[in-house]
Amino acid sequence: MLPIHEMLSQLDPPFTGEELFDHLPDIVFFIKNTQGQYLVVNNTLVQRCGARSKEDLIGHTPYEVLRLPLSQSFEDQDKKVLETGQPLVGQLELHFYATRDVGWCLTSKLPLRSKSGEVVGLVGVSQDLRLPDLATEEYSHVIDAIQYAESHLTDPPSVKRLAEIAKMSPYQLDRRMRRVFGLTTGQWLLKLRIDLAQRLLRTSEGSIASIALEAGYADQSAFTRQFRRATGMSPRDYRNARRGTSS
Structure with a gap:
């Protein structure tokens, strides 16, 4: 059986999950570099930021595309994950977007490491919470x-x-x-x-x-x-x- 890392190394372009997450409208997905700049985003994040396209976000930090003080909170989270190498898992947050939408999310951010173990970026998701039907x-x-x-x-x-x-x-x-x-x-x-x-x-x-x-x-x-x-x-x-x- 072909090991997963060998299979992924053969893909062109490299697999990031971007296309998959474009089909999940209740999940924000992103990959960032060590400067906290967006490298990969899905369409949900573009919409939540009030941007026109992914190109409006790529190469920018939350501070540059989201309003204060929400953007500062996101950048503080990124900095902690990038500096410590420790993941942020299941952080309950109230998101307030440029589109003026407000909603609760569970956010997780994981460090991305090179083969030598150095933190070279992070990947994250924020999933919307939906009220369930408890009539049972x-x-x-x-x-x-x-x-x-x-x-x-x-x-x-x-x-x-x-x-x-x-x-x-x-x-x-x-x-x-x-x-x-x-x-x-x-x-x-x-x-x-x-x-x-x-x-x-x-x-x-x-x-x-x-x-x-x-x-x-x-x-x-x-x-x-x-x-x-x-x-x-x-x-x-x-x-x-x-x-x-x-x-």
Whole structure:
């Protein structure tokens, strides 16, 4: 049998996965060099950036094609992967694109290494999260836990408490949450709270501190740190960006 590396070395042009990922509209795909510049992108990324073609992205960094502060968050991720050689796996993020679309994604970035082991770039994907259909008997108690969490966000329940409501162990609840959401219970709780916060930032005039409390954060600084980690921007920057202001 021909080893995979020998087969790939015979291909012209080299296989990058670009054409395959062009047929997956819910996945952003890219390959970057050590400067964080795009070498390969799929059509989904082009659309999310509001660009006209792939050529508008190739050779550019996120800072050059995406608006701040989202672009800075992506570049910080790239730098960490490229400098440490450690992968970023399953990072839950709220993406805010030039097209003004907003959505949750799970992002993974892996270092690309030369034969000598040197990091020569990275490859990454961001997959959109879709809300599942939970209308089955198997998940009736999971629905109870979800509804409880949604109605108690100002005092968010623990994973252990949600497992009790779902009448199963935390491990069993995690397995079911992963199956339908692609997230652990803890990740899903974070998504729920950040979703509420970004909605309030967009639609209300409440202070950052009051919104932090509504989302279940007694400490505004902790809220800001977690919001920035999930969205790539501070609550204030997010509010200004969604309203088209720079103040």
